[in-house]
Amino acid sequence: MIQLRGVSKEFAHRRGSVEALHGIDLEAADGEFVAVVGRSGCGKSTLLRLIAGLVPPTRGEVLMRGRAVTGPRPDCAVLFQRPALLPWRSVLDNVLLPAEIAGERRNGSRERALGLISTMGLDGFQRRLPHELSGGMQQRVALCRSLMRRPRVLLMDEPFSALDALTRDELCAELQRTHREHPSTVVLVTHSVDEAVLLADRVVVLTPRPGRIRTVLDITLPRPRTRTEAGQAEQLARRAAELHAMLLDSES
Structure with a gap:
């Protein structure tokens, strides 16, 4: 469904250019839920905007269903941090x-x-x-x-980050149910490791700027997932701890 091949993105400034992403190779299958995590400034939101066609890559190509993404598409929806109603x-x-x-x-x-x-x-x-x-x-x-x-593709840029913890849990549960009923390909950018593990089939870990793919972690836990059931909570915590370790390692 979504393919990024050798994608890099630079932004020009008066004092030169800043490379936000470098050499990204990534695929998301039809109906897959992919989360992207990393430190602030690592290019997570830029990656989402490249997939959405809101900005062009400096190098490489972004494909959706085998066709180059050259601008916003009617079969792709974007949900930002603020509702913008x-x-x-x-x-x-x-x-x-x-x-x-x-x-x-x-x-x-x-x-x-x-x-x-x-x-x-x-x-x-x-x-x-x-x-x-x-x-x-x-x-x-x-x-x-x-x-x-x-939409065939739903792109989400930290949509729950401004909400309290209980509301975030409620919306995560709603999103899981909605994805089962309307299985779009979802790419979620989030700062929350716990949120990524709860929701995603795979979690992509980006390095600090310029963002590169540090690793991709498969989350094979059964759905629906919840932090309130003891057995699942332990498994979710274990995978979240693995992700935290990867993020810390990417800093070294």
Whole structure:
């Protein structure tokens, strides 16, 4: 589904250039959930923007379904750290926005939007405005909006980092269920090792800048995963400890 071949990215500055990523070779299979972790400034968000077609690579190529990514694609949705909801539009109208932009029929789109809203536990809030919702609820709306057009690829840039721990756990559970029901290829950028282990099939560890792939860790634990069940919690903690060790080793 997604392929990066020898991808490097440099940004020009007045005093020269800064290399954010160097020689990235990575693949994500159809329906796979991949998490990317690393220290601040290692190029995680840049990697996501390259896949989304928001910035071009300096060297190498990014492919999606065998075709070069040259700009944003309609089958790829991006969920950022902040929900970025339109403040004058209701929950329902925010979720409907991608369908409206695509010129899709209102009745069928409305039915799908209401189904997503219900799936995310937002029944009764369809007509509320964003300022009337908590941060976690706003991010649920943003996730509904991202899934509205059934994207083949969902790119997530630290979507839960601004939320409290309990809300993050709730949204991680929702995301696992949503991915089972709508199996898009997901690439998640996160600072949270625990979040990566909980959600991903594979975790990519980047080195400090310029970001290179330090290692890729397979997470073969059964789904759904939860930190509240004793047996699973122990296994998740063990894999998280392995990841922490890899991150520390990448600094040496």
